[in-house]
Amino acid sequence: MERRAFLTTIGVGLTAAGGCLSPGSADSQATDPSTDTTQSTGRDRFEGALVETGETVERTVGTGTLKERGRRRPHRVAITNSTDERKRVTVSLERSGTTVLAEAFTLRSAATVEIALTELGRYALTVTVPAADATETISLGPDHFTCNVTKTSIGIQDDGSLDVLSTSTRMACPGVVTEEVSADAVASRPLGADSSDDDREETTHGVSLRNESDRTWTARLLVDSDAGPLFDGVYTVAPGGRVRLTLAERGTYSVSFDVLETGETATEAVPSSSFDCNKSSTRATIDADGELSVSTMTTLMAWPEPTPDTTTNSSS
Numbered sequence: 001m002e003r004r005a006f007l008t009t010i011g012v013g014l015t016a017a018g019g020c021l022s023p024g025s026a027d028s029q030a031t032d033p034s035t036d037t038t039q040s041t042g043r044d045r046f047e048g049a050l051v052e053t054g055e056t057v058e059r060t061v062g063t064g065t066l067k068e069r070g071r072r073r074p075h076r077v078a079i080t081n082s083t084d085e086r087k088r089v090t091v092s093l094e095r096s097g098t099t100v101l102a103e104a105f106t107l108r109s110a111a112t113v114e115i116a117l118t119e120l121g122r123y124a125l126t127v128t129v130p131a132a133d134a135t136e137t138i139s140l141g142p143d144h145f146t147c148n149v150t151k152t153s154i155g156i157q158d159d160g161s162l163d164v165l166s167t168s169t170r171m172a173c174p175g176v177v178t179e180e181v182s183a184d185a186v187a188s189r190p191l192g193a194d195s196s197d198d199d200r201e202e203t204t205h206g207v208s209l210r211n212e213s214d215r216t217w218t219a220r221l222l223v224d225s226d227a228g229p230l231f232d233g234v235y236t237v238a239p240g241g242r243v244r245l246t247l248a249e250r251g252t253y254s255v256s257f258d259v260l261e262t263g264e265t266a267t268e269a270v271p272s273s274s275f276d277c278n279k280s281s282t283r284a285t286i287d288a289d290g291e292l293s294v295s296t297m298t299t300l301m302a303w304p305e306p307t308p309d310t311t312t313n314s315s316s
Helices: 272-276
Strands: 005-010 049-051 056-061 075-081 087-095 098-107 112-117 123-129 134-140 150-156 162-168 176-181 186-191 205-211 217-225 228-237 242-247 253-259 264-270 279-286 292-299
Touching (some): 056 098, 075 087, 087 112, 098 112, 123 150, 134 150, 134 162, 186 228, 217 242, 228 242, 253 279, 253 292, 264 279
Parallel strands (some): 005 056, 075 150, 176 228, 186 242
Antiparallel strands (some): 123 134, 150 162, 217 228, 253 264, 279 292
16 A cells, blocks of 8 residues: 655644544444544544554654754654554653643554654653553653654554664764763863964853752753854753863854753854953853853953063083
């Protein structure tokens, strides 16, 4: 049978119900099960969206920001009926405690539900096969979003159990970092080549983030240059933890800070003139409410003249 795909887009913060009809509903009618989802046959009756053999229905969750910013790509989830019999499955997806997808499907053999997560975050995916009383809950964090194509595949087996497999392409992802910073610790990273000690007019620009609250926050730091995205770091920062980046090459940059739990965001421009200064830095702090405060500071002082070399050689 020719494979067809049906696409639905769901904004984060919304709940989509896929036409589930409760038993005894006035709208429930017995029809040909090959063309309708409301055939009542006891525990095995059709519920939710019916996906035919070999077909795929698609759901997109999020605002699509991963395609617009940074170096990371969306993560995909595929739920497939690996048996010869139809299976009813329910799918629930939460992001930071908020339900963003809740839907039921009836899958014929080799039918698939594919979900694209297009916004960086922490997700909890719960898949249930009610007839088998089987449930699998999977945590999908920032480390599932890299520059590679990544997928979590869930297969429904003959006994109703669920097999989970994670796959990824193996392309190197320079500039994509996912790291945890413990309390009062510092995570440091240079970006670009080190400045030459012989060229004292070339300085660096520092970028820092500090968690000044008593709870842990997850922050994304994006650095864009004239040539495109340079750095895409996600840091889970415990109280008192700090992140320090050093821009070591003169250029024009844009630095963005995002707090994933609150959606708070801020962006600062770093012009090339910042590298004329003796000291130049962009500093961000996260407070108890997950809000950001960002400032850029520069200090321009006269460079001291080099001391003349008065060493002479004498011979007797």
